[in-house]
Amino acid sequence: MPAVGRPPDPRRIDRDAASFTAFYLAHFDGVLRFVTRRVDDPHTAADLTADVFLNALDHAASYRGDGAARAWLYGIARNVISGEYRRATRERGAANQLSGRQLLNADDTAALDERIDAERAARQLREGLAHLPPTERDVIELIVVDQLTVTEAAHVLGIRPATARVRLFRARRALRGNPQQPHPIAVPTGGNR
Amino acid sequence: MSMPTPVHFRQSLLDALTADLPAGKPTPTPARSARTPRRIALGIGVAVAAGVIAATLLPTTDDHRLSTSTAAWAVSSRDGNLVDVQMHYIDDNDLPGLQRALRAAGVPAVVRLARSGCVSFDGAAVSKAGKDAFVPRLPTKDGVGFQIRRNAIPRGTTLGVMVDRDLPGVRLALSFGLFTTDNPGCSPDRPTLIRHS
Numbered sequence: 594m595p596a597v598g599r600p601p602d603p604r605r606i607d608r609d610a611a612s613f614t615a616f617y618l619a620h621f622d623g624v625l626r627f628v629t630r631r632v633d634d635p636h637t638a639a640d641l642t643a644d645v646f647l648n649a650l651d652h653a654a655s656y657r658g659d660g661a662a663r664a665w666l667y668g669i670a671r672n673v674i675s676g677e678y679r680r681a682t683r684e685r686g687a688a689n690q691l692s693g694r695q696l697l698n699a700d701d702t703a704a705l706d707e708r709i710d711a712e713r714a715a716r717q718l719r720e721g722l723a724h725l726p727p728t729e730r731d732v733i734e735l736i737v738v739d740q741l742t743v744t745e746a747a748h749v750l751g752i753r754p755a756t757a758r759v760r761l762f763r764a765r766r767a768l769r770g771n772p773q774q775p776h777p778i779a780v781p782t783g784g785n786r
Numbered sequence: 787m788s789m790p791t792p793v794h795f796r797q798s799l800l801d802a803l804t805a806d807l808p809a810g811k812p813t814p815t816p817a818r819s820a821r822t823p824r825r826i827a828l829g830i831g832v833a834v835a836a837g838v839i840a841a842t843l844l845p846t847t848d849d850h851r852l853s854t855s856t857a858a859w860a861v862s863s864r865d866g867n868l869v870d871v872q873m874h875y876i877d878d879n880d881l882p883g884l885q886r887a888l889r890a891a892g893v894p895a896v897v898r899l900a901r902s903g904c905v906s907f908d909g910a911a912v913s914k915a916g917k918d919a920f921v922p923r924l925p926t927k928d929g930v931g932f933q934i935r936r937n938a939i940p941r942g943t944t945l946g947v948m949v950d951r952d953l954p955g956v957r958l959a960l961s962f963g964l965f966t967t968d969n970p971g972c973s974p975d976r977p978t979l980i981r982h983s
Contacts, residue, residue, distance in 0.1 A: 609807065609918050610807050610918060610921045611922070613803065614800060614804060617803065618800075639792075646803055647803065693795070696794075696799055697794075697795050701795040704790035708789050
């Protein structure tokens with residue numbers, strides 16, 4: 594269950610443990626879900642989850658307060674998974690790196706395996722989008738796979754909501770015109786969420 | 787659909803990430819009226835079935851760790867700074883012992899049970915430096931807990947711990963505050979609650 598009450602402000606999370614703890618608890622499950630929709634190995638999922646929160650701490654100052662914290666964090670998660678932060682992490686030095694897989698015990702690994710299994714359909718859904726142009730695929734993936742709103746997806750990608758709506762429209766049109774689509778994809782009909 | 791949570795990983799990662807955090811930096815906050823309590827709103831609850839759990843957490847496997855515990859709570863201190871507190875359930879009879887154990891661990895503490903019209907503390911403002919004094923822990927099936935960092939408690943202040951057993955669906959909820967008196971007043975307003983199940 595997500596945290597209730599005032600959402601933790603990401604700009605404070607690198608300043609004190611209590612703020613970070615509240616932020617972490619509010620978003621841990623969402624980040625884990627985001628990750629397990631993209632990778633099918635529990636150790637990799639643990640490493641990526643650790644990297645997402647480590648990068649959130651490192652980039653707390655970059656949050657401008659102009660969008661949902663979830664969208665900001667998913668933007669970081671997306672960059673972590675795409676490897677964009679990998680070099681920066683290496684450059685931080687071994688002392689600041691955190692190996693998520695080393696924190697797993699047997700119960701954790703079993704829980705991650707179960708989550709990964711449950712997210713198989715979402716991973717297949719992503720594969721079904723692979724033929725789309727990257728800019729259109731990015732938008733529809735966040736909306737269909739991750740259930741973000743158009744505005745949140747735009748924030749994750751650093752584009753205007755209007756641009757996201759145009760890309761969503763094009764992606765829907767392309768998917769409907771592809772009878773060879775291997776996996777049925779439920780494309781949202783409304784673009785104004 | 788409910789997904790299984792890797793509970794140990796969640797706590798271990800949190801511990802690793804918060805261990806590397808720098809000490810709290812003062813940040814600007816809006817001015818508050820003198821009547822407004824500067825409660826540090828860290829409530830934490832457990833949505834599990836009520837029941838008596840006669841188990842003691844925080845086993846003393848470390849020679850440098852000092853521990854005091856009953857079936858209701860456990861207090862464990864280490865490194866001369868960190869004090870871990872775990873609560874399984876609390877009633878009136880448990881409060882004096884828990885308060886004594888905290889004070890024996892070097893924490894100037896007042897522990898109270900929430901009652902009608904008195905569900906959180908009210909009192910004088912304290913330095914923002916004190917906000918690092920306590921960190922909530924993830925609740926487990928055995929109860930709720932938090933960690934106190936003695937070095938972050940400003941000299942001359944008292945840590946108030948309010949235990950609330952009356953929230954619907956929550957066995958125990960905790961709220962905290964730092965006060966310039968060892969007898970802080972009451973407030974009928976609940977602080978923001980961070981709730982987990």
